[in-house]
Every structure is written in structure tokens, then in C-alpha cells.
Amino acid sequence: MRGKGTRSYVLYAMRRSPLSIVGITLILAMTVLAIFAPWIAPHNPYKVSMGDRLLPPSLTHPAGTDIVGRDIFSRIVYGTRLSFRIALSVVGISISVGVLLGALAGFYGGVVDLLIMRVTDGFLAIPSFALAMVAAAVLGRSLNNMVWALALVGWTWNARIVRSAVLRIRNSDFMLVQKALGASSARMIFLHIIPNCMGPILVQASLQCGLTLLSSAGLSFLGLGVQPPLPDWGLMVAEGRTYLPARWWLVTFPGIAIFTMVTGFLLTGDGIRDIIEREVS
Amino acid sequence: MTRYVLFRIAWIPIGVLLVVTIMFFLTHLVPGGAVQVALGPHATEERIAMVMQKYGLEKPLHIQYINYLGNLLRGDLGESIVRQKPVVSEIGTFLPASVELVLLAIAFIILIGVPLGVIAATHKDRFLDFISRGVAIGGVSLPQFWLAIMLLLVFSFQLRWFPSGGRIASAVSAPRHFTGMYILDSLLAGDWAALRSALSHILLPALTLALTNISTTTRLTRDGMLKAFKEDYILVAWAYGVKPRRIHYRYALKNAILPTITNLGMTMAYLFGGAFIVETVFGFPGIGYYSTLAILQQDYAPVTGVAIVVSVLYLIVNVCIDLLYVVIDPRIKY
Amino acid sequence: MSDHTAPLRNNALLDVRNLAVEFRIFQGVVHAVTGVEFDMHNGEIVGLIGETGCGKSVTGFSLIRLIRPPGRIVGGEIRFKGVDLLSLDDLQIRRIRGRELAMIFQRPMSSLNPLFNIGTQLTEVIRLHRVHQRKAARRLAVESLSAVALPDPEGILGKRPFELSGGMQQRVMIAMALACDASLLIADEPTTALDVSIQLQILKLIRGIVQQRGLSVLLISHDMAVIGSMCDRINVMYAGSIAEAGPRDRLIRHAAHPYSQALLKAVPELNRSEQGRLVAIEGTVPSLLNPPAGCRFAARCPRVHDRCLQKVPSRVQVGPDHFASCFYVASTVEAASAGHSTNLPNAGSLGDAAKNPKEDRC
Numbered sequence: 001m002r003g004k005g006t007r008s009y010v011l012y013a014m015r016r017s018p019l020s021i022v023g024i025t026l027i028l029a030m031t032v033l034a035i036f037a038p039w040i041a042p043h044n045p046y047k048v049s050m051g052d053r054l055l056p057p058s059l060t061h062p063a064g065t066d067i068v069g070r071d072i073f074s075r076i077v078y079g080t081r082l083s084f085r086i087a088l089s090v091v092g093i094s095i096s097v098g099v100l101l102g103a104l105a106g107f108y109g110g111v112v113d114l115l116i117m118r119v120t121d122g123f124l125a126i127p128s129f130a131l132a133m134v135a136a137a138v139l140g141r142s143l144n145n146m147v148w149a150l151a152l153v154g155w156t157w158n159a160r161i162v163r164s165a166v167l168r169i170r171n172s173d174f175m176l177v178q179k180a181l182g183a184s185s186a187r188m189i190f191l192h193i194i195p196n197c198m199g200p201i202l203v204q205a206s207l208q209c210g211l212t213l214l215s216s217a218g219l220s221f222l223g224l225g226v227q228p229p230l231p232d233w234g235l236m237v238a239e240g241r242t243y244l245p246a247r248w249w250l251v252t253f254p255g256i257a258i259f260t261m262v263t264g265f266l267l268t269g270d271g272i273r274d275i276i277e278r279e280v281s
Numbered sequence: 282m283t284r285y286v287l288f289r290i291a292w293i294p295i296g297v298l299l300v301v302t303i304m305f306f307l308t309h310l311v312p313g314g315a316v317q318v319a320l321g322p323h324a325t326e327e328r329i330a331m332v333m334q335k336y337g338l339e340k341p342l343h344i345q346y347i348n349y350l351g352n353l354l355r356g357d358l359g360e361s362i363v364r365q366k367p368v369v370s371e372i373g374t375f376l377p378a379s380v381e382l383v384l385l386a387i388a389f390i391i392l393i394g395v396p397l398g399v400i401a402a403t404h405k406d407r408f409l410d411f412i413s414r415g416v417a418i419g420g421v422s423l424p425q426f427w428l429a430i431m432l433l434l435v436f437s438f439q440l441r442w443f444p445s446g447g448r449i450a451s452a453v454s455a456p457r458h459f460t461g462m463y464i465l466d467s468l469l470a471g472d473w474a475a476l477r478s479a480l481s482h483i484l485l486p487a488l489t490l491a492l493t494n495i496s497t498t499t500r501l502t503r504d505g506m507l508k509a510f511k512e513d514y515i516l517v518a519w520a521y522g523v524k525p526r527r528i529h530y531r532y533a534l535k536n537a538i539l540p541t542i543t544n545l546g547m548t549m550a551y552l553f554g555g556a557f558i559v560e561t562v563f564g565f566p567g568i569g570y571y572s573t574l575a576i577l578q579q580d581y582a583p584v585t586g587v588a589i590v591v592s593v594l595y596l597i598v599n600v601c602i603d604l605l606y607v608v609i610d611p612r613i614k615y
Numbered sequence: 616m617s618d619h620t621a622p623l624r625n626n627a628l629l630d631v632r633n634l635a636v637e638f639r640i641f642q643g644v645v646h647a648v649t650g651v652e653f654d655m656h657n658g659e660i661v662g663l664i665g666e667t668g669c670g671k672s673v674t675g676f677s678l679i680r681l682i683r684p685p686g687r688i689v690g691g692e693i694r695f696k697g698v699d700l701l702s703l704d705d706l707q708i709r710r711i712r713g714r715e716l717a718m719i720f721q722r723p724m725s726s727l728n729p730l731f732n733i734g735t736q737l738t739e740v741i742r743l744h745r746v747h748q749r750k751a752a753r754r755l756a757v758e759s760l761s762a763v764a765l766p767d768p769e770g771i772l773g774k775r776p777f778e779l780s781g782g783m784q785q786r787v788m789i790a791m792a793l794a795c796d797a798s799l800l801i802a803d804e805p806t807t808a809l810d811v812s813i814q815l816q817i818l819k820l821i822r823g824i825v826q827q828r829g830l831s832v833l834l835i836s837h838d839m840a841v842i843g844s845m846c847d848r849i850n851v852m853y854a855g856s857i858a859e860a861g862p863r864d865r866l867i868r869h870a871a872h873p874y875s876q877a878l879l880k881a882v883p884e885l886n887r888s889e890q891g892r893l894v895a896i897e898g899t900v901p902s903l904l905n906p907p908a909g910c911r912f913a914a915r916c917p918r919v920h921d922r923c924l925q926k927v928p929s930r931v932q933v934g935p936d937h938f939a940s941c942f943y944v945a946s947t948v949e950a951a952s953a954g955h956s957t958n959l960p961n962a963g964s965l966g967d968a969a970k971n972p973k974e975d976r977c
Contacts, residue, residue, distance in 0.1 A: 019411060019418075122299025125592040127554030130572070134307055134584050137576045214424055218558050221426045222573060237427060244430070245438045255427035262422040266496075270418065513725040517788075520681060520720075521740045521795070522712035535730050 020271015026264030034080040041074035045231045057249050064249035066240060072249065075231035076257045082232055083261055086147060086216050087209040093151035095205055098158025103193060105159065106166025117163070120156045128153040132215055136224040146225035150212055161204050165197040199276045206269030210262040217258050233258045289600045293593075300592040304585045305349055309342065358589065359582035361575060368586035372568055376590070377461025378448055379560070379567030382487055383552045385464075387545060389491030390498055395534075395541065397495065398502025402537075403529055405507065417499035420492045425555055429489045429562040436485060443485050446564035449478045486563045490555055494548055501544055505537025512536070539606070546602040550595040626697075627654040628831050629678070629799060634691035636673050636682060645903045647673045647686070649855045652930075655799065655848075658829040660822070662846030662863075664836060664878070668900055670855040671835045675801045678833070679712050695799070714744040717792030721804040723784035727776035733787055734772030737794060744795045759794035760787070763820060782813035789820065793828075803835045818845055839882040843867060848936075851875045854900055854911035856927075861937030871939040871947075873916045910942065918943040 033040060042060070049069035057064045063072035105116040123131070135149035169175060170193065178192060217234030219225035226232035228239070233254040240250025352359070358368040394417065401413035437445040448463060449455055456467035456475040463479035466472075509515060510533060518528045557569035564570070568587045575583035636648040648670040655661045663671045677688050680700065693700040695715065700708065720726050727736060737756040738749065746752050753772070760768035763786040776784060785805060792800050802821065806814035822845060824830050836842050842849055843863070850860040851874065859872035870876045877896045898915035901907055907914070909924040916923065923942050930938050931945040 019414065118295070118299060121296060122303050125296055125300050125550070125595050126303065126588055127550055127557075127591050127595070129554035129557050130584065130588040130591065131307075133557065133573070133576055134304070134581070134588065137579065137581065137584070138308055210422065214422075217424050218426055221424075221558070222561070223577060234424065234426070237424075237430070241430065245434050248434070251427070251430055255424060255431070258424045258427065259419075259422050262424075263418065266418055266422055513720060513722055514728040516681070517720065517726050518728075520679060520712055520718045521743070521791070522709035522714070523739070523743065524709070532728055536728070 017271050017274045019267050020274065023264050023267025023269075023271055026260055027268055030080050030084070030261050030264060033077050034084050037077050037081060041071075041077040043071035043074040045070060045075040045078040046229055047071075054243065054247055054250075056247075063253040064247070066236070066250055067243065072236070072253055075236060076233065076253060079231040079233050079236075079254070079257060080261070082226070082230060083213055083216075086143070086150075086226075087212050087265070089147045090150045090154060090212045090216070091205050091208050093147070094154035094208065095158050095201065097151070098155035099162045099197075099201065101155070102159035102162030103166050103197075106163040107170060107193065113163075116159065120159050123153070123156045124160075129215060129218065132219060133222070133224060136219055141224055141227060143226045143230065146216060146219055149219075150215055153215075154208055154212065157208065158201070158204055161200050162197055165200050166193050169193050169196050199272075203269050203273045203276065206265050206272060210265030210269065213258065213262050213265070286604060289603055293596050293600060296596040297589075297593055300596075301350070301353055301589055302346075304588055305346055308581050308585055309345065353589075358586035361580050361583050364580075368582050371571060371583065372586055372590055375566060375568045375571045378463075378565065379553065379556055379569060381462040381464060382483060382490065382556060382560070382565065382567055383549060384462075385483060385487035386490035386494070386552055387549065389487055390495050390545075390548065393491065394495035394498030395502050395538075398499040398541075399506060399529060399534060401499065401503040402506035402510070402533075410503075413499065414503070417496040421494065421496040423493055425489060425493050425558045426562050428493060429486070429559055432485050432489055433563070443481050446482075448482050448566055449475060482565070486559050486565050489559050489563075490552055493555065494551060497544055497548065498541055501541045502534075502537060505540055506533050509533040509536040543602055543606065546595075546599040549598050550591070553591045553595070627694075628657050628659075628696065629655040629833075630692075630694040631674075631678075632692045632694070634674065634677060634693065635689050636670070636677055637687050637689050639685040639687070643904050646906055647855055647903060648677065649906070650927075651691070651852070651855075651857055653850050653857060653860060655831050655833060657798070657831055658825060659848065660825055660832045660834055660846045662834045662836070662842035662849040663852060664839060664842045664849060665852035666837060666900060668903075669852045670903075671837075671852050672803050674852070675718065675803045675833060675835045678799075678801055679716050679718060680708050681718075710744075713740060713792075713795045713797065715797055716799045716801060717795055717797035718801040718803065719785065719788040719792060719805050722808050723788055723805075724776075724781050724808070726788055727784060729776055732773055732775050733779075737772070737787070737791060740791055741794050755794050756790075759790040762793050762824070763787070763790045765790070780813075781809050782816060785809065785813075785817055786820065789817075789824070793824065793830075798831060800830055800832045801835070802832055804837070805834075806841060807836070807838070814841070821845070839878065851878065854906070855903055856911065856940065858912065858941070859933075859937075859939040861934065861939075865934055865937050869934070869937075871933045871937070871944045872912075872941045873918050873943065874912050875939075877915075877917075910940075916943075 042062075047070060049065070052061075052065050052069040053067060055061055055065040055069075061071050061073065063076060066072055066075070101116050101120075105113040132146075132149045132153050135152050136146050139145035139149065175192065183192075216225055217232070217237075220232045220234035221238045223238065226235050228235060236254040237251050240247065240254075243250055356369060358372070360367050361371065364371075397413040397417055401410045401417075404410045404413075433445055436442045454475070456463060456472040456479075457470040459466045459469050463475065464483070467476035467479060506529070515528060515532060518532055523532075553569075556567060557573050559565070560567045560569035561573045568590070572584040572587040575581075631654065632652050634648055634651040635646070638645040638647055651670070651674055653661065653663075663674060665671045673682070673686070676682055678693055678695075678700070680688065682688055688701060691701070695711075700711065703711070727733065734753065734756060737759070738752040741752040741755050742749070746755060756772060757768045760771055765771055765783060765786050771779070771783075771787070779787065789800075800821075805821075806817050809817065818841065821832060821834075825832055832845075834842060834845055846863050848861065849863055849866045851858045851866070851870075851872065853874050859866065859870065859875045866875065867879065870879055874896075881895060896915060901911055901914060907924070909922070909926055910916070910919075910928050913919050913923040918941075920942060928940045928942045928945065930940050931948055933939050933944060933948060
């Protein structure tokens with residue numbers, strides 16, 4: 001569906017849901033920071049400067065400096081790149097796996113469905129953070145391993161959602177026609193069913209980006225995720241924690257950064273969900 | 282109906298089997314290497330071989346699996362490699378604290394999240410609606426560890442209203458043991474000093490857990506209320522001059538509360554998962570604290586043991602909620 | 616049915632003047648009700664008939680100010696026992712709702728809260744409006760349930776709504792109105808969602824209550840058979856305004872407004888010996904978003920004239936207590952009073968087709 005009609009409708013729908021506009025704006029702002037980091041950040045985020053340790057916020061260091069003299073503001077700006085990388089990787093993997101499994105389960109039904117759904121239920125019963133912790137610890141502490149660990153936790157939601165969407169569409173008249181026309185299973189799945197599920201998938205992707213960021217920040221905070229000297233916000237909070245309460249800026253600004261980006265993703269996801277639901281009703 | 286009940290209850294052991302299988306494969310992804318990591322780079326070959334033999338780690342995978350299942354059925358969740366103590370007993374010590382924490386957090390979630398949802402529904406598309414939803418989403422977006430640290434900063438360090446660690450002040454002795462949950466126990470024993478101390482220690486952690494999980498409850502309450510508003514019986518209530526507040530809270534809410542309650546089961550799993558961080562930051566001695574410390578020491582048995590216990594609790598709670606549903610809503614027939 | 620040849624009483628129970636209701640939607644303003652006027656007396660059953668979307672339900676809702684945004688009552692007076700209901704504040708109108716004017720709705724199956732039992736819902740309303748003590752309220756509830764001919768009233772108190780049939784649920788709703796001792800019952804399509812056999816029972820019940828208690832009923836329906844068999848007076852609504860109003864027999868036998876005539880012709884008559892053709896009314900209801908300038912029925916009217924398209928016709932008296940808003944009718948009335956021998960055309964397939972000049976006196 002292309003054309004002016006869709007665009008103006010989307011704009012109208014967005015106007016009715018100001019929260020989604022806030023969300024999208026936040027994400028766009030973060031994207032700008034990520035892309036133009038080298039120009040926006042005043043200092044090198046990795047540059048250690050022992051003479052400038054633990055300085056409070058000032059004009060030269062808008063967010064102060066940390067225990068080894070690195071400029072916190074620059075680290076936060078470069079941290080957006082890291083955050084996007086983590087969120088998009090995790091969500092990318094978990095959506096691919098989840099969509100595939102969910103589509104297979106919904107489409108073929110029967111034993112395949114039973115098998116996949118039971119496995120999914122098993123995963124869902126385990127507290128996700130615990131699962132991520134175990135996986136991260138077992139695989140070893142690094143950013144990439146954390147990404148795999150979080151993806152392992154995340155695919156279950158997608159599989160569920162896609163499966164119910166597929167079930168809805170599979171039994172529709174449209175699909176009967178396709179079958180009558182002799183379309184192959186693969187063709188039906190990839191060309192017709194999955195594109196029609198894009199709505200809920202998009203909502204899920206956005207929400208999951210936000211939740212993944214929270215989990216990754218938490219894991220990094222505990223030391224199980226991103227390792228120093230990368231400018232991960234969760235890691236920064238952990239590093240600065242021991243210097244509280246006097247050096248509040250070590251912890252406050254990274255926290256605000258996490259909050260802002262997660263809010264952006266969650267509001268966007270909610271907003272898309274509102275738009276989709278309006279369309280249905 | 283009995284068929285349904287039996288069916289749901291039968292699901293629990295199947296679910297548990299799935300969970301433990303997943304945990305098994307997860308932790309045995311790295312055969313032997315885990316031990317090596319646990320014992321450190323200076324461990325001798327003999328020491329590693331000894332530990333591996335002690336835990337049966339050199340046997341083929343399927344044998345290990347069978348042993349594993351056998352152990353579980355006997356109630357053996359393994360031993361903490363670091364402390365050489367059985368995980369089951371350690372979990373037993375730490376579990377009541379977490380249960381207490383989660384229950385209190387759920388109470389907060391209901392007390393804060395539901396009214397927010399009602400406000401959002403009754404002021405739909407107006408200012409208060411956006412504020413309520415904004416607050417709810419804002420709560421979820423806050424990293425738990427960050428909120429915990431901030432609350433500690435303000436209420437513990439600055440204002441000195443609340444203590445900053447543990448379950449109960451060291452000067453106060455723990456109440457007599459009935460359930461292991463300090464609040465309940467001190468109430469039962471009439472031990473007011475213990476009650477006050479326990480409450481002041483658990484308040485901030487519970488609040489942190491709650492605030493970061495109210496958004497779903499608020500959204501579900503709001504959606505449920507809006508759906509109820511469209512029903513004819515609400516119109517009838519208006520037509521007979523029933524007070525608006527009564528219509529909102531007694532009629533609409535009761536019909537709207539069902540999905541919210543079902544969701545609480547899911548929320549509980551989330552809370553147990555979130556407890557890991559909150560307990561660690563607050564130094565609250567629950568299973569989350571226990572397993573986080575363990576995992577940082579590369580001690581896996583505690584974590585897997587905790588994960589299994591929590592999963593079992595989750596499965597049981599969900600089945601209970603499903604059965605409760607039948608009681609609450611008489612229209613559902615099986 | 617009350618004797619409609621009795622002299623008309625002066626103080627009406629309900630007097631609606633110039634009622635106007637608007638709905639603000641995305642595309643603009645919908646004028647759902649414009650300039651509606653009618654009155655009701657004690658013990659009368661007044662009918663409000665029209666097609667879907669003609670504003671009859673909206674009128675009914677307006678009486679107890681149940682119009683919610685995006686709808687708004689923008690003009691007129693609703694005088695009930697002398698008091699203008701539109702001038703009351705929220706607290707006052709809440710006291711009146713149920714106690715003085717009660718309403719029953721189209722879908723009895725969803726009118727009761729499924730999670731509470733009948734007794735709770737009844738006594739709640741009774742305690743709100745009549746007696747406070749639980750026991751007394753319960754007694755009243757049982758009384759009102761017997762008054763609507765429900766078997767085992769005590770037992771019903773403990774039942775949940777889904778355990779009752781549609782007909783029984785509607786009886787409960789009527790009982791609710793009786794329990795509150797309302798003087799006026801607004802019945803919005805009370806039998807439309809019920810089986811035909813049950814419809815008859817409910818209507819009989821309502822008629823019985825009117826006779827016993829002197830309750831007044833505003834019966835809103837699109838079904839001419841229902842209105843024709845129940846009402847003392849009939850108001851015909853079209854596109855938000857009242858086209859014609861009059862006593863039942865007069866209106867049915869001598870409908871003046873072309874719309875009323877067409878409506879009556881469109882009703883299948885089972886008892887007639889000669890079956891005429893069913894004549895559907897051509898065209899569609901005009902959009903109330905941008906109502907046409909003149910008479911709203913003009914586009915479909917067989918008697919349309921130029922002036923119909925320019926101005927909205929005002930009310931003209933056609934007979935005793937019989938009014939119509941139509942230029943054609945106005946001109947016929949003028950002509951008759953000027954001495955011409957034209958009589959009002961007889962309309963409809965219900966009843967006698969014989970002319971009766973004496974009754975046509977203006």
C-alpha cells in the first residue's frame with residue numbers, strides 16, 4: 001500500500017497518539033547522536049587522563065569525568081552506538097528465529113506446532129534474566145556472548161506472537177484461494193503470511209529493543225555483559241557506584257541515557273500498537 | 282470441568298521437565314571447561330579431574346542427563362562448588378526472603394498500577410490519561426539497578442529514612458520462625474521491633490521492584506475498563522443515577538480486573554527475575570542475591586538451582602490463577 | 616388504553632419543547648435531533664416511531680440526559696412535572712434518574728452486570744432511591760419481581776443474569792423501574808431483540824402495569840405493529856424531527872404527512888382480506904451531517920413542491936390533537952377550511968378505508 005492516503009492516515013493516527021510521537025522523536029535523537037558521535041562528542045571516550053579524575057559537570061565536561069578521567073558526556077554519546085548495536089543485534093536474531101519458528105508452528109500445526117510451543121513454554125517459564133545470566137556466564141563474559149544470551153531469551157515472545165497471527169491468517173479465505181491456486185508452502189509462508197504479520201512483529205521489535213537494552217544494562221552492571229573499556233551505560237553505573245553519594249554524576253547521567261532510549265523504544269512500540277489497533281477497530 | 286483441572290495440573294511436571302532439560306543443556310554447553318573456569322587458571326590437572334569425577338562431568342552427555350534427572354527427583358540440586366554446600370539447603374534459607382519481597386512488590390503493583398489504570402480510563406484521551414500512562418511507562422523504562430541506587434541515595438543516605446542493606450537490623454533479632462517471612466512471622470509472634478525493622482528493610486526493594494513493573498497492569502486495567510464502559514449494563518447504571526465513582530470502581534473495574542489478574546501470574550515470573558538485580562543492589566539476602574554472587578564466582582549450581590525453583594513456582598502460580606479464573610467468572614464453562 | 620375522547624388535561628407529565636441534540640464527529644456536526652416537541656400525560660402510552668437513525672433513541676436518551684460526548688443537548692426544554700430537566704445540575708439529575716424517569720433498553724441480555732446477581736443489582740438501585748435498609752429493599756425487590764409476573768421471585772434474587780432468558784431479563788428491567796416507583800418509563804425498542812412470542816408477553820405486561828399503576832410509557836420503536844397495538848398517541852419521527860403526531864386511531868386511519876402515509880403503506884398487514892402491494896419508500900434518509908435546507912423528507916416525497924426545498928415546514932393542526940409538519944398538509948387544511956370539499960386522503964392499510972367527513976373537521 002503506497003500513496004498519499006496511507007501517509008496522511010499515518011500522520012493523522014500519530015497526531016492522535018502524542019506519546020508515540022515522543023517515542024519516535026527520542027529514538028531519532030538517539031540515532032542522530034549515534035551517527036554523528038565523532039562530531040558531537042567533545043572528547044575521546046576512551047582517553048584516560050589521570051589528572052582530570054572525578055571532575056563534576058562543567059562547561060568542558062558537561063557530565064563530569066569518571067574514575068580515570070574520561071569525559072562522561074562523550075562516553076554517553078558513543079554509548080548510543082553501542083546500545084543500538086546491542087538492541088538491533090539481539091532483536092534481529094530473536095525475531096528471525098522467533099518468526100521462523102512461530103510461522104512453522106502456526107502453519108503446519110500438529111506435531112510441529114506442539115513441539116515448538118512446548119519448547120517455547122519451557123523457555124517462558126524460566127525467568128528471563130536468570131536465563132540470560134546463566135547463558136552469559138557459561139559462554140563467557142563478552143559483548144557478543146551477551147547478545148547471544150539475550151537472543152536466546154527473546155525469541156520465545158516473537159514465536160508466540162507470530163504463531164497466533166499466522167493462525168489467524170492461515171484460516172482466512174485469502175489463504176484458501178492461494179492454496180487453490182497451487183502456491184507452495186514456502187511461497188505462502190514467506191510471500192503472504194509473514195508480510196501480513198508485520199504489524200505485531202513491528203510492535204514487538206520496538207518493545208523488545210527497549211527491554212533488551214534494560215537487560216543488557218543490567219547484565220553489564222553485574223559484570224556479565226559488556227566489558228570495560230567499552231562505554232556501556234550499565235557498566236558506567238557499576239563503575240561509578242562506589243563513589244556515591246558524593247560523585248552523583250557518575251551514575252545519574254548514564255541512567256538518564258538508558259531511561260531515555262528505553263522510553264523511546266517502548267513509546268514507539270506502544271504507539272504502533274495503538275495505530276494498528278485503531279485500524280482493526 | 283474436572284478434566285480441565287486435571288489437565289492443567291498435569292501440565293506442571295511436563296513444564297518442569299522442559300525447564301530442567303533446558304537448564305541442563307545450557308550449563309553443559311561447555312563440558313568441563315566450566316570447572317576449569319571455576320577453579321581458576323592455576324588449577325592442576327589432577328584437581329580438575331578430581332572435581333570432574335566428583336560431579337560426574339566426564340561421563341557422556343546422556344548419562345549425565347539421566348543422573349541429573351535422578352538427582353532432581355531425589356531433591357538434589359547439586360552443590361555449590363565454591364562453598365561445598367548443597368544448593369537445596371542454601372535455597373531453603375534464602376527463598377522466604379524473596380517470596381516476601383515479591384509478594385510485597387505485587388501488593389504495591391496492584392495498589393499503584395490499578396488506580397493509575399482507572400484514572401487513565403476515566404480521563405481517556407485527556408491530560409490525566411497521558412500522565413498516568415506516561416508514569417507507568419516511565420516506570421518500566423527505568424533500569425532497576427539505577428532506580429535502586431537512586432532510591433538508596435535519596436532515602437537511605439540523604440534522608441536516612443530507610444536502612445541500606447539486609448533484611449533486618451543487626452541489633453534486632455529475627456522473629457520466631459513460622460514461615461521464614463519476617464513480616465508474617467513478626468506479626469504472628471507479636472514482635473513489633475522485628476516487624477518495624479523488617480518493614481523498613483523491605484520497603485525500598487519492594488518499591489523498586491514494583492515501580493518498574495506497573496506498566497502492564499496499568500495498561501490492562503485501562504483497556505479492561507474502557508471495554509467495560511461500552512457495555513449496556515454500565516449504561517443502565519448511569520440511567521439509574523448511580524454515582525460515577527461507584528460505577529467506575531465497582532462495576533467497570535470488577536469486570537475489567539480479570540485480565541489484570543491473569544497477567545499477574547506472568548508478572549510474578551518477571552518479578553522473580555527482576556529480584557536478582559534489586560536484591561544485589563540492596564544487599565537483600567534472597568535467592569537473587571544468592572545466585573548473583575554465585576554466578577560472579579562462576580559457581581553454576583546455585584544459579585541453575587534457583588532458576589529451576591523459580592520456574593516451578595511460576596508454573597504452579599499460573600495453574601492456580603487459571604483455576605481461580607473459573608471461580609471468579611461464573612460464565613466460563615468447561 | 617386510556618379513553619382518548621376524554622378532555623385533554625392541561626398539566627402534562629412531560630413536556631418537551633424544541634429539543635435539539637448534536638454530535639460532534641471527525642467530519643463535522645451531526646444534527647441528530649432538531650426541534651422535537653411532544654408531551655405526555657399520566658397513564659398514557661406515547662409512541663415514538665421512525666426508521667433507524669431518525670433520532671428517536673437519541674430523543675429518549677435526552678430525557679434523562681444520557682447523552683455523552685461527542686453528543687450534546689444544544690437546545691430546548693424538557694419539562695417534567697413542571698421542572699426543566701436540562702437546567703438541573705448533575706446531582707439533581709442523578710436523583711431523578713430511575714426515581715422519576717426510568718429507562719429500559721433494547722438488549723436485556725446485556726443490561727445486567729454478569730458478575731453480580733439479580734438481587735444485588737435490584738437492591739442497590741432500590742437503596743439508592745427508595746429505602747435504605749437492606750431488608751426493606753429486598754422486600755421491595757421481591758414485590759416488584761412478582762409484579763412483573765416472574766415465578767419464584769425470591770429465588771431469582773440469588774440468580775446471575777445469564778441464568779435467565781431474554782424475556783425474563785427484560786421483566787427484571789421493568790421490575791427495576793417499578794421498584795423505583797418511576798412515573799415515566801422510557802422503553803427504547805424493548806422487544807426488538809426478543810422472540811416474537813415473548814414480545815407479545817412483554818407488551819401485555821407493560822400495558823397491564825400502565826392500567827394498574829397509571830405509569831406513563833414512552834415507547835420507542837421502528838416496528839409499526841408494536842406501536843400501533845400499544846400506544847394512545849403516536850409521534851412519527853423522520854430525520855431528527857417529528858413529522859406528524861396524533862391519537863392512535865386518527866393517525867393510523869387518516870395519516871396526513873406523506874411520510875406517515877408511506878410508512879403505513881409499507882407495513883405488511885396479515886389480517887386484510889385483500890392484500891395490497893407492499894410499497895417501499897424510495898430513496899434514502901438524508902445525511903444529518905449537512906441537513907438539506909428545506910423539509911428533510913422533500914427528496915423522497917411524492918407531494919413535493921418548490922417551497923418544500925426552501926423552508927422547513929412548521930406545525931399545522933390537522934384535527935383534534937393531531938398535528939403534522941408539512942406544506943402539503945398545510946395547504947390541504949387551508950383549502951378545506953376555505954370551503955373546498957377535499958377531504959384528507961385516507962392513508963394506510965391498517966383499519967377502515969372509509970371516509971368520514973365529520974372527523975376531518977380541522
